[in-house]
Every structure is written in C-alpha cells, then in structure tokens.
Amino acid sequence: MKRVACILYFTLAASTFYRSYAQQVSTSGQVRDAASGELMSGVIVWDSLSQRGAFTNIYGFFSLTLPGPGLLKFSYVGYSPVYITIDEQHINKALDIRLERSCELEEIIIQANRPRYISGNPVRLPIGEVRSMPTLLGESDVLKAFSFTPGVSTGTEGSAGLYVRGGTPDQNLILLDEVPVYNVMHLGGFFSVFNTASLKSAELYKGSFPARYGGRLSSVIGLSMKEGNNQKFGGEVGLGLLNQSLTLEGPIIKNRASFIVSGRISNLGLSHLLKRKRQTNGFGSDYTYFFYDLNAKINYQLSKTDQLFLSFYSGYDRFKYDDWRVNINKETSTSTGNNWGNATSTLRYSKMMNTRFFLRAALIFSRYTSEFTNDLSDIDQDGNPVKLFRHTQTRVTDFGGKLQLDYFPHRAVEMKLGVEMTRHFFQPFSTLTNYEQDQTKAENEKIMAMQADAFVDTDIKLTKKINLNVGGRFTSYEVNGVTFRNPEPRAGIGWVPDDNWKLTASATVMNQYLHLLVNNGYGFGYDAWLPSIQRVPPSRAEQWSVGLSRSLVGPNLEFSLEYYRKTLSHMIDYPDGTNFTGLLAKPWDDIVSKDGVGRGSGLEIMAERNSGKLKGRLSYTVSRSELRFDEVNEGQWYPMKYDRRHNLNISARYNLTKKLSCNATFIYQTGHAITVPYGAILSEDGSGPRFIYRQRNNGRMPAFHRLDLGLIRSGTFKSKHPTQLGLGIYNVYNRSNPLYVDLVVSGSPLPGKGTIAIKQYSLFPILPFINYSIQF
Known part of the structure; x- marks a missing residue:
C-alpha cells in the first residue's frame, strides 16, 4: 500500500511539474530601428507581470522564457516604447520588433521596472553622447569618451591611449566588429582611428570579463559598426578643422540588404602644398603628414531568422620629414619617415535557430604594419647620384574563425558556448637596406603562432534578486615548438535587494600572449608586437572586485562605488627609448626585464544623471599600481x-532650448611617474653629461588638469536636412599641461658645484574649434 501511495505521489508531482513547465512561454526575436532597419543592441525587454527581463545582443537578438502569458515592453533611450502581449501562440515564432524614435527631443531613460542586474554588464556609451563631448579640435573620440568613466585614464596631453586600472594600452583588447585592432592611434596618439559616424555601439569591460573574451589583461572594448539604412538612401558630411568626413548608406534590396561606407581624411595632407621650392644655394626642411580611415559594411537578411554581414576597415598614417640643401645645382637630402596602419575584415553569419538557440559564426582578418624609413640622396665626387636607404618594418597578421552558440535551456539560465581558432603571423624588425655595413641585417623570418580557445559562459538567476555568472575559458597557444596551455576561470554575482540597490562581486583570471615593444625615440613611435616565447612566457592577471550602487528615483541620480584588487605575473619592462632595431641592437628578449610581478588596487566612485535638462557624470578614482623585478x-x-593616484572626471550637458545645448568636460589627474637622476657627471671637454640613476620612476610629472566647453546648435538645411554646428574651446584657462620634461645641466664639473634643472614642455594652449555636419 505504501509503495502504491509513493508511486501515486511522485506521479502527481511529476505531472504538476510538467504542467507548470508546459505553461511556460518562450519567445525570441530581433529588434530594429523602424526608420533605418538597423539592428539595435542593448534594448531593454521587460515583462511587468513576471518581473523578468533581458537585453538584446549586438545582433539585436533576445530570448525570454516566461512562467505564462505576459506583457513585454521594449524600450531604448530616445525611442518610443513598444508593448507586445505574449501567449502560447508566440511559441517558436520569431518576433520582429520595430522601435520608432520618440517625437520628443529630450532623451529619456526608464528608471522603474528595469531588468535585474546580470553580472558582467559592460559600461555602454551612446554614440550620440560621444559625438556631443567637446574634444581636441572638435574631433569626437569614443576612446576619450571612455576615459571619463571610473578606473580609466589617459596618458600625456592629447593621447587617445587608455590606461585601465593601472594597465597599459597594449593590455586592452579592442574589437571592431569582433576583429582585434592592434594600433588605435592617429597623429601619434592625439585621437583614435575610430570614426564615430560609422559606429553603432560601444561597450567596455574592465572587471567581470565574460568568458567569451580573452587575450588581454586590463580591459575589453567592443565596437560595432552600423549596418546601413535598408529603407532609403542617405548620408552625412562632416567638416572640421582637422579632417573632413563623408558617410553614405542605403538599401541594396529594400528591407533585405543595405550598405554603409564612411571615410575621413585629414586636412594635414595640405602640407604637400606648403613645401618650399628648392632653389640654388638654398637649404631647408619640409614635412608631410596625412591619415585616412575607410569603413564599409554590407548586410543581407537571408530570411527572417538568418543574417549575413561583411565589414571592412582600413586606416593609415604617413609621416615624412625632409632635410635638404642645394648648392650650385648639387642637391643633398635626408628623409625620415614613420608609416603605420591597420586593415581588418569580418564575414559574419547569425541565425535564430528557435526560441532557445541563437548561432553566430565569423571569419576574421586583421593586419597591422609599422614602418620606419631613412633615405639619403647625394652626389659623389664623380657627379653620380647616390641613393642609400634603410627601411625597417614590423607586421602582425591574423586569420581566424569563431563559432558561438547562445543557449537558453531554462527561463533562469542563459549559456554561451564557443570555440575560436586564430593563426598569427609575426614579422618583427624586417630590414631592407643597401648600406654595405648593414648587409648582415637581412629580412627576419616570420614567426607563426597558433591559438585555440574554448569557452562556456553561464548566467543563472538563482532567485528574483540574485544572479550568478560562472564560466571559464581554456587557451592553447603554440609558437616555436612551445605550447602554453592556460585555464581562465571566471565568476560573478549580483544581488538586488530592491529596485534601488545593487551589490556585485567578481573574480577573473586573464592571460596575455602578446608583448608590445616601443621605440619611443623614432618620431611618433615605432612599435612591434611579438608573441610569448619560452624565455618570455605569457603575462597573467588575477583580479577581483566588489561593488555597490544606489539609485535615487526622485532626482534621477545613480551612485556607485567599486573596489578592485589585482596581481600580475610574468611581466616585462624596459626603459623609455630602448632601441630594438639597428646594428647595435640586441635580441629583444635579451633587452627586456623579465619575470616581473605587479600589483594594483583602487576605489572607483561615480555619480550619474541621465534625464532632465541637465545630464552628466562625475567619476573619481583613487588607485595604486606597481611593478617589481629582481634586476631593477x-x-x-x-x-x-x-600610475595615477587620483583621477577626477566630470562631463555635463545642459539643454538651453530644444535646438541649443552646451556641454563641458573637466579632467584632473595626478602626474604620472618619471625617472629622475640622482646626479650627473659633467665632462671638462664640454661633451654631454652622464646621468646617475638609483631608482626607477622615482619622480612625478606635474598634475594634469583641463576644462573644455562646447556649444551645439541643431537645425535643418532647406527645411529637410538635419544639421549640427559645434563651437567650443579646448583648454579654457590655458593650462600648460606637461607633455614631456628635459634635463638641463649647468655649472662646474666639480662635485657639488653643478645643478640639474628639469624643464617642462607643453603642447596645446587654449584652442577654439568649430565643426559642422549635415545629413541628407
């Protein structure tokens, strides 16, 4: 009897569970801009009945399982929300949601009924916000916009390189449509290579790294290009003091396929027209500099559930300095140049297999080239022309493939599983020359490395208030017969006790298999990427963090603070200006200091307001980052x-009228570390001093601070073409921020009689700027 009762009990329980599960409704789909047909990432999908929600990914895809019929709300900044009733008839049917821009000019962020925190959410910056920030000569820059978030700082004056939580720029994985971009600098670092007119979204991970990302120690920055308008043809023309840009987009097949092409070129190319005419018995110097960017993308919707993308980027900088002399029709000239650039391409395919599976696959290509040139033209004693040259080039080329499956097995579980394969080709310090004494410097052979990655990333809603992220990544990296294998576990947790409080914690392990070497003595900088080898193994970082945030609905403010701590191992270091090329250069693995350890910690505080006439963000970071080597x-x-102990950033925007707004940014950073000599030995013959050093990075540059102001006027041309006029002032109070310092020695060579003075050099004084854009 008891056995029968037990069987009946378990049968009833299983039946109840089955009916409960059967009543669940799973729905999925994609969200697009109604006017352009662009896929929209970061859209909030929220069911007010079950209090469950999700975000769309970079392909505009979402999947949500509800305990029963629900009412979904789709909302995004600057768009009117859309409501959809979900019931059993939507099972296994893909939704195609179109959001229309709000008729109101004021952007709104919905504060109530937001989805619960999912551990690992990145910092997202709307591209519209990036384009409105006042910057150097009015050039909007997505990387500089990220520097106004906590834990992120910049280098010297005007630099676009990011130092995230004490790391260096080469420790940032920067992806453009899922392809790594190795050098992100134009004009030697004054702004980045990313044309904001071609970008759709930008996100930054600096702590809780999802397992699908790896290969760098400090951060991951994901940038996505626009797909192009599949409804009508249009474009944008941008005019600025530094460059001009043109963007064209439109349908190839209406509602199915579209394209976008966006390019910009620098005005500095006009330096070609400013060259001096070389007259008899004359001498002088000329320089030539220009750069360009070209972005292109095609997308084709194969079916309601299948999408194909092909994207391309190319950008290049060319700098050349000529020094010449003409004497009685005999001309002698020397020229030095730096050339560098990137080329990337991606072929991607995405498919909504059903409400529980989303597939994405990609083939990627990336190439970075850096070149230093030196040419001499002369005439020998017999009147014959003599041309000598020495060109040194470094290159890294990647070919790879990615496959990722997003799986939603349960309403409380979301999984991402994937594999990646990449073949790296490194060509370090390849030299071509006709100098007789340098003939031994033949072209170096290529170094090939093979990388294979596998990952699993899982988000679990343990309760309505607690979310858990667990996962891991395993990497195999083979180079020169040596294989490095490293597991990288990841974990994060978020607790939302109510709608206004969030508590988070995370722990991650990252490995970096690349090393960046920089010859700072060559003009704008000549750099080379090299793989880890047996003598210089991969660098490793272990990081954990805890965070707390609080929302105040009344004033629409959100406060957050986060404390992080990380340890580093297998680090390398070398003094500034170290020479890795030339006749006297040793192999790079003999020059660098190896097997160093590092440590870093910091507290990040932020206050943000995203609605009303006044919007803005204040961030403050206090941090410390250090290194230690046995021989240093x-x-x-x-x-x-x-290492900057204090970093304060303020950005604000105020709408004066519906068409007129003013914005301001302020930055304060503690001066970065420099190595100051303890003394110098002066020679009696007047030759240069020999400095004596005792400690590395024992001094500090002066503090860096600057205020920028801007004014934006929106309008229309001939009553139908939107226009925008930007005016502003860079460095309003004319602060002489340090670019670099030089050492000046004077006095007697006798001990204790001479002096060493430090002279500061600055670059940008107060600068007005103007830019104008028109859409058609």
Whole structure:
C-alpha cells in the first residue's frame, strides 16, 4: 500500500511539474530601428507581470522564457516604447520588433521596472553622447569618451591611449566588429582611428570579463559598426578643422540588404602644398603628414531568422620629414619617415535557430604594419647620384574563425558556448637596406603562432534578486615548438535587494600572449608586437572586485562605488627609448626585464544623471599600481609609468532650448611617474653629461588638469536636412599641461658645484574649434 501511495505521489508531482513547465512561454526575436532597419543592441525587454527581463545582443537578438502569458515592453533611450502581449501562440515564432524614435527631443531613460542586474554588464556609451563631448579640435573620440568613466585614464596631453586600472594600452583588447585592432592611434596618439559616424555601439569591460573574451589583461572594448539604412538612401558630411568626413548608406534590396561606407581624411595632407621650392644655394626642411580611415559594411537578411554581414576597415598614417640643401645645382637630402596602419575584415553569419538557440559564426582578418624609413640622396665626387636607404618594418597578421552558440535551456539560465581558432603571423624588425655595413641585417623570418580557445559562459538567476555568472575559458597557444596551455576561470554575482540597490562581486583570471615593444625615440613611435616565447612566457592577471550602487528615483541620480584588487605575473619592462632595431641592437628578449610581478588596487566612485535638462557624470578614482623585478630598482617595488593616484572626471550637458545645448568636460589627474637622476657627471671637454640613476620612476610629472566647453546648435538645411554646428574651446584657462620634461645641466664639473634643472614642455594652449555636419 505504501509503495502504491509513493508511486501515486511522485506521479502527481511529476505531472504538476510538467504542467507548470508546459505553461511556460518562450519567445525570441530581433529588434530594429523602424526608420533605418538597423539592428539595435542593448534594448531593454521587460515583462511587468513576471518581473523578468533581458537585453538584446549586438545582433539585436533576445530570448525570454516566461512562467505564462505576459506583457513585454521594449524600450531604448530616445525611442518610443513598444508593448507586445505574449501567449502560447508566440511559441517558436520569431518576433520582429520595430522601435520608432520618440517625437520628443529630450532623451529619456526608464528608471522603474528595469531588468535585474546580470553580472558582467559592460559600461555602454551612446554614440550620440560621444559625438556631443567637446574634444581636441572638435574631433569626437569614443576612446576619450571612455576615459571619463571610473578606473580609466589617459596618458600625456592629447593621447587617445587608455590606461585601465593601472594597465597599459597594449593590455586592452579592442574589437571592431569582433576583429582585434592592434594600433588605435592617429597623429601619434592625439585621437583614435575610430570614426564615430560609422559606429553603432560601444561597450567596455574592465572587471567581470565574460568568458567569451580573452587575450588581454586590463580591459575589453567592443565596437560595432552600423549596418546601413535598408529603407532609403542617405548620408552625412562632416567638416572640421582637422579632417573632413563623408558617410553614405542605403538599401541594396529594400528591407533585405543595405550598405554603409564612411571615410575621413585629414586636412594635414595640405602640407604637400606648403613645401618650399628648392632653389640654388638654398637649404631647408619640409614635412608631410596625412591619415585616412575607410569603413564599409554590407548586410543581407537571408530570411527572417538568418543574417549575413561583411565589414571592412582600413586606416593609415604617413609621416615624412625632409632635410635638404642645394648648392650650385648639387642637391643633398635626408628623409625620415614613420608609416603605420591597420586593415581588418569580418564575414559574419547569425541565425535564430528557435526560441532557445541563437548561432553566430565569423571569419576574421586583421593586419597591422609599422614602418620606419631613412633615405639619403647625394652626389659623389664623380657627379653620380647616390641613393642609400634603410627601411625597417614590423607586421602582425591574423586569420581566424569563431563559432558561438547562445543557449537558453531554462527561463533562469542563459549559456554561451564557443570555440575560436586564430593563426598569427609575426614579422618583427624586417630590414631592407643597401648600406654595405648593414648587409648582415637581412629580412627576419616570420614567426607563426597558433591559438585555440574554448569557452562556456553561464548566467543563472538563482532567485528574483540574485544572479550568478560562472564560466571559464581554456587557451592553447603554440609558437616555436612551445605550447602554453592556460585555464581562465571566471565568476560573478549580483544581488538586488530592491529596485534601488545593487551589490556585485567578481573574480577573473586573464592571460596575455602578446608583448608590445616601443621605440619611443623614432618620431611618433615605432612599435612591434611579438608573441610569448619560452624565455618570455605569457603575462597573467588575477583580479577581483566588489561593488555597490544606489539609485535615487526622485532626482534621477545613480551612485556607485567599486573596489578592485589585482596581481600580475610574468611581466616585462624596459626603459623609455630602448632601441630594438639597428646594428647595435640586441635580441629583444635579451633587452627586456623579465619575470616581473605587479600589483594594483583602487576605489572607483561615480555619480550619474541621465534625464532632465541637465545630464552628466562625475567619476573619481583613487588607485595604486606597481611593478617589481629582481634586476631593477634593487628588487624594490616601483610605480608603473602611468600610475595615477587620483583621477577626477566630470562631463555635463545642459539643454538651453530644444535646438541649443552646451556641454563641458573637466579632467584632473595626478602626474604620472618619471625617472629622475640622482646626479650627473659633467665632462671638462664640454661633451654631454652622464646621468646617475638609483631608482626607477622615482619622480612625478606635474598634475594634469583641463576644462573644455562646447556649444551645439541643431537645425535643418532647406527645411529637410538635419544639421549640427559645434563651437567650443579646448583648454579654457590655458593650462600648460606637461607633455614631456628635459634635463638641463649647468655649472662646474666639480662635485657639488653643478645643478640639474628639469624643464617642462607643453603642447596645446587654449584652442577654439568649430565643426559642422549635415545629413541628407
């Protein structure tokens, strides 16, 4: 009897569970801009009945399982919300949601009924916000916009390089449509290579890294290009002091296929027209500099559930300095140049298999080239022309493939599983020359490395208030017969006790298999990427963080603070200006200091307001980052070069009228570390001094601070073409921020009689700027 009762009990329980599960409704689909047909990432999908929600991914895809019929709300900044009733008839049917821009000019962020925190959410910046920030000469820059978020700082004046939580720019994985971009600098670092007119979204991970990302120690920055308008042809023309840009987009097949092409070129190319005419018995110098960017993308909707994308980027900088002399029709000239650039391409395919599976696959290509040139033209004693040259080039080329499956097995579980394969080709310091004494410097052979990655990333809603993210990544990296294998576990948790409080914690492990070497003595900088080898193994970082945030619905403010701590191992270091090329250069793995350890910690605080006439963000970071090598600094800890103890950033925008707004940014950073000599030995013959150093990075540059102001006027041309006029002032109070310092020695060579003075050099004074754009 008891056995029968038990069987009946379990049968009833199973039946109840089955009916409960059967009543669940799973729905999925994609969200697009109604006017352009562009896929929209980061759209909030929220069911007010079950209090469950999700975000769309970069392909505009979402999947949500509800305990029963629900009412979904789709909302995004600047768009009117859309409501859809979900019931059993939507099972296994893909939704095609179109959002229309709000008739109101004021952007609104919905504060109530937001989805619960999912551990690992990135910092997202709307491209419209990026384009409205006042910057150097009015050039909007997505990387500089990220520097106004906590834990992120910049290098010297005007630099677009990011130092995230004490790391260096080469420790940032920067992806453009899922392809790594190795050098992100134009004009030697004054702004980045990313044309905001071609970008759709930008996000930054700096702590809780999802398992699908790896290969760098400090951060991941994901940038997505626009797909193009599949409804009508249009474009935008941008005019600025530094460059001009043109963007064209439109349908190839209406509602099915579209394209976008966006290019910009620098005005500095006009330096070609400013060259001096070389007259008899004359001498002088000329320089030539220009750069360009070209972005292109095609997308084709194969079916309601299948999408194909092909994207391309190319950008290049060319700098050349000529020094010439003409004497009685005999001309002698020397020229030095730096050329560098990137080319990337991606072929991607995405498919909504059903409400529980979303597939994405990609083939990627990336190439970075850096070149230093030196040419001499002369006439020998017999009147014959003599041309000598020495060109040194470094290159890294990647070919790879990615496959990722998004799986939603349960309403409380979301999984991402994937594999990646990449073949790297490194060509370091390849030299071509006709100098006789340098003939031994033949072209170096290529170094090939093979990388294979597998990952699993899982988000679990343990309760309505607690979310857990667990996952891992395993990497195999083979180079020169040596294989490095490293597991990288990841974990994060978020607790939302109510709608206004969030508590988070995360722990991650990252490995970096690339090393960046920089010859700072060559003009704008000549750099080379090299793989880890047996003598210089991959660098490793272990990081954990805890965070707390609080929302105040009344004033629409959100406060957050986060504390992080990380340890580093297998680090490398070398003094500024180290020479890795030339006749006297040693192999790079003999020059660098190896097997160093590092440590860093910091507290990040932010206050943000996203609605009303006044919007803005205040962020403050106090941090410390240090290195230690056995053979450097007597084995003692010393600050990393861009260790900044205090970093304050303020950005604000105020709408004066519906068409007129003003914005301001302010930045304050503690000066970065520099190495100051203890003394100098002066020679009696007047030759240069020999400096004596005791400690690495024992001094500090002066503090860096600057205020920028801007004014934006929106309008129309001939009553139908939107226009925007930007005016502003860079460095309003004319602060002489340090670019670099030089050492000046004077006095007697006798001990204790001479002096060493430090002279500061600055670059940008107060600068007005103007830019104008028109859409058609």
